Amino acid sequence: MKVKCEIMDAKDITRTLNRLTHEILERNHGTDNLVIVGIRNRGDALAYRIIRRIEQIEGKTVPLGMLDITLYRDDFQRLTDRPILQETDIDVDITDKKLILVDDVLYSGRTIRSAMDALMDLGRPALIQLAVLIDRGHRQLPVKADYVGKNVPTSVNEQIQVKIKEKDGEDRVFLVEN
Amino acid sequence: MAIKIEQVKSVLLKNARVVDPQVKLDQITDILIEKDIIRKIGPVREFKGKTVDCKNKIVIPGMMDMHVHLREPGEEHKETVITGCHAAAAGGFTELACMPNTKPPIDCRSDVEFIKERAENHLVNVHPIAAVTIGQAGEQLTEMGDMIEAGAAGFSDDGKPVLTAALMRRALEYATMLGKPVIDHCEDLSLSESGVMHEGKISAVLGMPSIPSIAEEIIVARDLLIAEYTEGLLHLAHISTAGAVRLIREAKSRGVRVTAETCPHYLVLTDEAVRGFNTLTKMNPPLRSENDQKMLIRGLKDGTIDTIATDHAPHAIEDKECEFQVAAFGIIGLETAFGLIWTHLVEKKLLTLEELILKMSVHPRQILQLPENKIESGAPANLTLVDPDIMWTVDNTAFESKSKNMPFQDWKLKGKTFGVINRGKMILTV
Amino acid sequence: MQLKSRHLLGLEGVCQEDITLILDTAESFKKVLDRPIPKVPTLRGKTVANLFFEPSTRTRFSFELAEKRLSADSVNFSKVGSSVAKGETLKDTARNIEAMKINFVVMRHSAPGAPHFLSQCLDSVVINAGDGAHEHPTQALLDMMTLRNCFQSLKGLKVVIVGDIEHSRVARSNIYGLLTMGANVGVCGPATLIPREIKALGVTVYPGIEEAMKEADVLNVLRIQLERQKEALFPSLREYRNLFGITRERLDRVNRRITIMHPGPINRGVELDSDVADGDYSVILSQVTNGVAVRMAVLYLLDGGRQKLEGDDHGN
Ligand SMILES: [Zn+2]
Numbered sequence: 001m002k003v004k005c006e007i008m009d010a011k012d013i014t015r016t017l018n019r020l021t022h023e024i025l026e027r028n029h030g031t032d033n034l035v036i037v038g039i040r041n042r043g044d045a046l047a048y049r050i051i052r053r054i055e056q057i058e059g060k061t062v063p064l065g066m067l068d069i070t071l072y073r074d075d076f077q078r079l080t081d082r083p084i085l086q087e088t089d090i091d092v093d094i095t096d097k098k099l100i101l102v103d104d105v106l107y108s109g110r111t112i113r114s115a116m117d118a119l120m121d122l123g124r125p126a127l128i129q130l131a132v133l134i135d136r137g138h139r140q141l142p143v144k145a146d147y148v149g150k151n152v153p154t155s156v157n158e159q160i161q162v163k164i165k166e167k168d169g170e171d172r173v174f175l176v177e178n
Numbered sequence: 179m180a181i182k183i184e185q186v187k188s189v190l191l192k193n194a195r196v197v198d199p200q201v202k203l204d205q206i207t208d209i210l211i212e213k214d215i216i217r218k219i220g221p222v223r224e225f226k227g228k229t230v231d232c233k234n235k236i237v238i239p240g241m242m243d244m245h246v247h248l249r250e251p252g253e254e255h256k257e258t259v260i261t262g263c264h265a266a267a268a269g270g271f272t273e274l275a276c277m278p279n280t281k282p283p284i285d286c287r288s289d290v291e292f293i294k295e296r297a298e299n300h301l302v303n304v305h306p307i308a309a310v311t312i313g314q315a316g317e318q319l320t321e322m323g324d325m326i327e328a329g330a331a332g333f334s335d336d337g338k339p340v341l342t343a344a345l346m347r348r349a350l351e352y353a354t355m356l357g358k359p360v361i362d363h364c365e366d367l368s369l370s371e372s373g374v375m376h377e378g379k380i381s382a383v384l385g386m387p388s389i390p391s392i393a394e395e396i397i398v399a400r401d402l403l404i405a406e407y408t409e410g411l412l413h414l415a416h417i418s419t420a421g422a423v424r425l426i427r428e429a430k431s432r433g434v435r436v437t438a439e440t441c442p443h444y445l446v447l448t449d450e451a452v453r454g455f456n457t458l459t460k461m462n463p464p465l466r467s468e469n470d471q472k473m474l475i476r477g478l479k480d481g482t483i484d485t486i487a488t489d490h491a492p493h494a495i496e497d498k499e500c501e502f503q504v505a506a507f508g509i510i511g512l513e514t515a516f517g518l519i520w521t522h523l524v525e526k527k528l529l530t531l532e533e534l535i536l537k538m539s540v541h542p543r544q545i546l547q548l549p550e551n552k553i554e555s556g557a558p559a560n561l562t563l564v565d566p567d568i569m570w571t572v573d574n575t576a577f578e579s580k581s582k583n584m585p586f587q588d589w590k591l592k593g594k595t596f597g598v599i600n601r602g603k604m605i606l607t608v
Numbered sequence: 609m610q611l612k613s614r615h616l617l618g619l620e621g622v623c624q625e626d627i628t629l630i631l632d633t634a635e636s637f638k639k640v641l642d643r644p645i646p647k648v649p650t651l652r653g654k655t656v657a658n659l660f661f662e663p664s665t666r667t668r669f670s671f672e673l674a675e676k677r678l679s680a681d682s683v684n685f686s687k688v689g690s691s692v693a694k695g696e697t698l699k700d701t702a703r704n705i706e707a708m709k710i711n712f713v714v715m716r717h718s719a720p721g722a723p724h725f726l727s728q729c730l731d732s733v734v735i736n737a738g739d740g741a742h743e744h745p746t747q748a749l750l751d752m753m754t755l756r757n758c759f760q761s762l763k764g765l766k767v768v769i770v771g772d773i774e775h776s777r778v779a780r781s782n783i784y785g786l787l788t789m790g791a792n793v794g795v796c797g798p799a800t801l802i803p804r805e806i807k808a809l810g811v812t813v814y815p816g817i818e819e820a821m822k823e824a825d826v827l828n829v830l831r832i833q834l835e836r837q838k839e840a841l842f843p844s845l846r847e848y849r850n851l852f853g854i855t856r857e858r859l860d861r862v863n864r865r866i867t868i869m870h871p872g873p874i875n876r877g878v879e880l881d882s883d884v885a886d887g888d889y890s891v892i893l894s895q896v897t898n899g900v901a902v903r904m905a906v907l908y909l910l911d912g913g914r915q916k917l918e919g920d921d922h923g924n
Contacts, residue, residue: 071640071648071678071908082610082909084629085636121645382803383620385741385780386720390804455721499699501719503740 001159001176007152010171013133016149017046020131021053023147024100031058033126035097037065039115040086043103045166046133050102065090067101072114088118095123100147104162106132109143134173136160181264181578183301184604188212190225191563194232198239198553199532200540209237211559214602219555230597230606234567238535239551240272240560240600243512244542245336245361245415245439245487248304250296251289252281257492257580259296259304262512264578265490266302267605269512270562270595273303275546278314279337285309285320290328301603305331305546310349310360316341319352326356331546334361336415339397346401350410357547359411359437362401364422365463369393374503376449376464384452386502389464391419398422402429405436413545414438416489418463420473427482437484437545440474442511442518443585445486451585457498457505458585461491475528478537485541488515492581509584513577517570518586520593563597563606570594611909615727615734618743619784627789631753633905634898641677641901650908651680656712657705660686660737664716666872667737667747670896671714674903680712698722702729712907715739733910741775747871748781750902752789754895755826758867763790768820770852771830771879772801772841778871782828783809796820797830797852800841817852821862828869829854832879845878855881859889867891 008016028034031054038047044066051064068086101115112130119125131147136154152160152175161174191209196219198204203219210218210225243266249257257265259276266274276293278284284293290306297304308330312318314337322333333353340346340362353360370393375381377388398414402425405412417423417438426438443461448468451459459465477483491508498505519538523529529537539562543550551560572589574582597606611626619627640648656675660668668684675682685701698717705713706729714735715723720742727734738744752762759765767786773779773795786793787810795806796814807813814820821827832848842848849855859866868880868890876882885892 068636071650073650085633085908087636087639117649121647122643377804379805379808382805382809383780384720385739385743385775385777387741455724496697496699501698501717501722501725503719503721 001178004158004175004177006172006174007134007160008150008173013171013173016133017049018053020147020149021050021057024050024129024131025054025057027129027146028098031060031062033096033098034100035063035065035090035092035094036100036102037067037090037119039101039103039111040066040068042162042164042167043101045164046104047102048166050100050131063092065092065094067115067118069111069114069118072118074110074114090122093123094119094125096126099125099128100131101128102131104133104164105160106130106135106143106145106148107138109139109141112143113141133162134160181267181605181607184606186211186213186559186599186602186604188227189599189604190222190227190229191232191237192229194235194237194563196237196553197531197535199535200239200550200552201554203553209553209561211599214558216553216555216557216559219553230563232563235596236531236564236566237553238562238564239539239553240598241270241516241538241562241595242273242275242542243271243488243490243515244275244485244546245441246274246276246490246512247279247492247508248276248293249280249492251292255580256494259293260300261578261580262490263297263300263302263304265510265512267598268578268607269514270516270564270598271302271512272560272562272598272600273305273543275305275307275331275542277307277334277336278309283309283314285312285314287321287324287328290325290330294329301598301600301605303600305329305548307332307334307336307361309333310335310340311345314338316345319349322353322356322358326358330358331548332359332361332413334363334415336361336363339363339365339367343400343404347404347408350404350408350412354408354410359413359545359547361413361415362397363415364394364397364401364417365389366393366396369396374460374464375452376466378449378467380449380452384455386452389462391421391466391470394419394463395421395425398425402426402434402436405429406432406434409435412436416441416444416463416487417474417477417483418444418466418470420470423473423477423482427477427480430482437541438477438482439485439487440478440483441487441489442515443509444471444474446518446522447585455502456585457500457502458509458583460502460505460507461489461509462507475523478529478533484537484545486515486519486537487542488512490579492579493583494581498583510577510579510581511584513579514572514584514586514591516564516595517572517591517593520566521591525592559599561599562595563599564593565596566593568592568594614910615723616745616906616910617723617727617734617736619745619748619781619788620743622745622785622788624788627749627752627785630749630902630905630909631756633909634749634753634901637677637904637908638898638901640904641897647677647679649679651675651678654680654711655709656680656682656714656907657708657710658682658684659701659713659715659717660684661715661717661722662738664738666896667716670899671737671903674900674907677900678904678907680907683710698725699729702726705732706730712910735906735910738777740777741780742777743781743784744777745781745785746899746903746906747778748785749906750895750898751782751828751869751871752785753898753902754869754891755867757894757898758891759825762786765791765826766794766824767791767826767828768794768796768814768824769828769830770796770817770820770854771832772836773797773806773830774801774803775833775836776830778828778830783811794820794824798842798848801836817854817858821858821866824866826867826869827854828871829880831871831873832875834875845875849878853879853881854884856883856887859884865889869895872896
């Protein structure tokens, strides 16, 4: 895999998350009934930052949920390796809540489909909105993000590599080629 | 592989190492055979008939296996007298004794005659062992005298022990009067119970019902005491434990007329082989511990164990392709015995060639009170031809036996017999 | 991650990493079981055959529940009666399973090694749900999971298995698993029910229950099979209770917390008194809950036969 270019640096990521946070607050008229749910393995870190930002803006703490979608993947039967299960950790009852699902990259839409199935098994939310840092296109399912950090047109043999400080030691986004 | 039996008019075994400890013979020379008789042992220059090049090969007195299950009558899908004889010949045996636990058991004159008749025209001499008790039921003695006249070479309820001490006493007294031994399968059934493998570490690991060594040793001890008391001719089949070897050694030193056999599988495998639940390692007595194996080899060496017999026990595929507990006991051995013993005992210097000849050719005939078989001019030609250097791989698809059940598939062995001569016939297997 | 073996036939030879992986995964499934909809679609389209050649309610229920929680389809076959009878060939059963394209076979059988035999004739993944006195790996895994919940680590823990060791698959699987995880394992029971060479497995043999309790952190109390009396392996239930029964008085005398486990079903008043079985130190009910989670983890981690499909991956 070879890096083609850097799409975002640390500052870009912070700015984008700030904007996304404002959009979320604006669209939902504040923090009432809001729950931010990050999809493991990077969406959860992004979700946490959004919550911190909301605290700064609104002075209120919104519940954070972390979702592991492994058990809901539609390609499960084709995996050679069994993914290590991570905890799905959503302490609040999500029924009648407004869920903001957060992930790093939106691509085929399958992850989001799995995530929604997983959430439905946990309760009946009032609504689910989707926030992503990068939308790289190539959807295979009718999924659309409500909040997009950056649209990056890609070809199929390219990939978006998101690095997040909490997981990877730095904040950067690259376009890489297989 | 199809066995081809050739009639011998005259045949010359050229440049063979001829070994027979009975006549203190060990030299490289020629053997000229006419019909069924050894004409000459010594250099033969001018010869026009069939010649077998025996350079770097060994010629020994024809081997005998005194513990074979031929399954006929009753279970001809496993083996018949003829396929068993073919397998014996392919494994280098010119004679065999077959056990009476057929269906029905060999327990009267006509049964003995039936077996003899089946084998009549074969190269391999078949000596039926007849049952000690009618139906092998452990109650009433068979007509031993009548059966000896028809060709029975000994008596056994093999598959089971002679059930009670009282019965063993009577059987020994009676058979000995007629000059034939009683062969006992030593197993205390109350101790072996539903056991399917040796009781030891491996059975503890596998959680399998097990057969303790003492199940064998208690009957060995019982039989030895009875043999001593009655001065009977006792032969103990398939000895597998260190304790049994010790008991027999001690009895022999006191002059008890006992002989004993063990089998190749006890000499080359231990209960470790049962891990993995391979049903081809299931036999009775079971594969024992390493120490048992060591003591068996020591017993062979010091004369406590007189003979190596195969306990050739053919079984159909479905009798072995099942759960270990359900599987039949026993493995076939005629076509691997020589190779196993040569590779794992002679090549490793645990047994000499002379000792192999005694254990696998000379002693079985003595135990069953049969005519001796010596390599001498004028004597019947009853010979096994050995290639001591050939490397070969065990392949049961090429076996003559109707059954394939043995755990030695794909074993690499050194040394194999390549021909047998007996009764004016010759079989060469290359 | 993947387990090193394609089947779960036993715990003998299963390495520490694999046991840890199963137990960690089981913890995740335990959380799934606590959800309002305790079910995930992971094994949708997979078929599990539960073959029970021996009576068992608990284990069969636990496996069935685990399968349903993972959305697998399950079919049940139980043939109970003459335990290991000739005529019913396992090979024929196996051929039938193969023809029905079944992904997993969960088998309980009275013959040690029966699942090993089955795994040799089948492409399906085989999970041993108890083979004679040999192994019962999922039981030992759930026992270890329960212990891990009580104590931080299994390393150095002293577990004594009490009862009929000779005929116990639970004992053997626990011995292999616990030793691999670094625990100390002891056994205690009537001399007639302790395998002669059990020490070779690396366990301590305690001649009496008092000695065992002096050292044990945990007692895993086995069910005593009533029919063993007939085989002259012990004289009576009364005597068994007197010598090996876990009673309140015995526990009080130790003056130290001992965790009590039992694979069930309990003979109350024989190997275990009710006030002990239902007392503070008993973790018997957690064992049952953990059983489903452990079996889900095993089904999840074993490869139920992959289909080769073209298509897209998740994520990126
Ligand atoms: Zn026998």
